[in-house]
Amino acid sequence: MAVERTLSIIKPDATARNLTGAIAKMFEDAGLRIVASKRIHLTPAQAGKFYEVHAERPFYGELCEFMASAPVVVQVLEGENAVAKNREVMGATNPAEAAEGTVRKAFALSIGENSVHGSDSAENAAIEIAFFFSGLELVG
Ligand code: RTP
Ligand code: MG
Numbered sequence: 001m002a003v004e005r006t007l008s009i010i011k012p013d014a015t016a017r018n019l020t021g022a023i024a025k026m027f028e029d030a031g032l033r034i035v036a037s038k039r040i041h042l043t044p045a046q047a048g049k050f051y052e053v054h055a056e057r058p059f060y061g062e063l064c065e066f067m068a069s070a071p072v073v074v075q076v077l078e079g080e081n082a083v084a085k086n087r088e089v090m091g092a093t094n095p096a097e098a099a100e101g102t103v104r105k106a107f108a109l110s111i112g113e114n115s116v117h118g119s120d121s122a123e124n125a126a127i128e129i130a131f132f133f134s135g136l137e138l139v140g
Helices: 012-016 020-029 044-050 060-067 082-090 103-107 122-132
Strands: 003-010 033-040 072-080 116-118
Touching (some): 012 020, 012 060, 044 060, 082 103, 082 116, 082 122
Antiparallel strands (some): 003 072, 003 116
16 A cells, blocks of 8 residues: 555634644544644635635535634645545544544534545645645655
């Protein structure tokens, strides 16, 4: 299995409830290494750019507004099969469907305010990492 990197975002509903450390620990406990991390407050325009792929979806406006409503913590997670492993730890998008032991089961408030984002493929991970970090900020 190849060592991969993926982009994780701890979303506004989670930073607002002071859950950054608890969520980061769940990633680390799953064997993922945090090789870059920063807390930022996105503008609605930056959130819109990041979630551009969802521009036609009915929840896009709400999603961008939510992502700009409070700080987020963006992190690069590294490990074997990191993209799939991160999504496994995150759990299903809708917390009502998320498995026990996942971040979203433990912390998500709703399908929209669902505490974490994770890249959905290695290809998108590379694009999303470059959106937030320069090469110098990635410390393996
Ligand atoms: P993410 O991209 O944030 O890791 O989440 P995901 O792959 O599980 O879900 P995706 O389909 O990519 O949707 C992106 C985010 O949009 C919000 N959403 N709201 N109101 C709704 O029906 C709805 N559906 C999705 C969620 O915040 C979701 O994580
Ligand atoms: Mg997604």
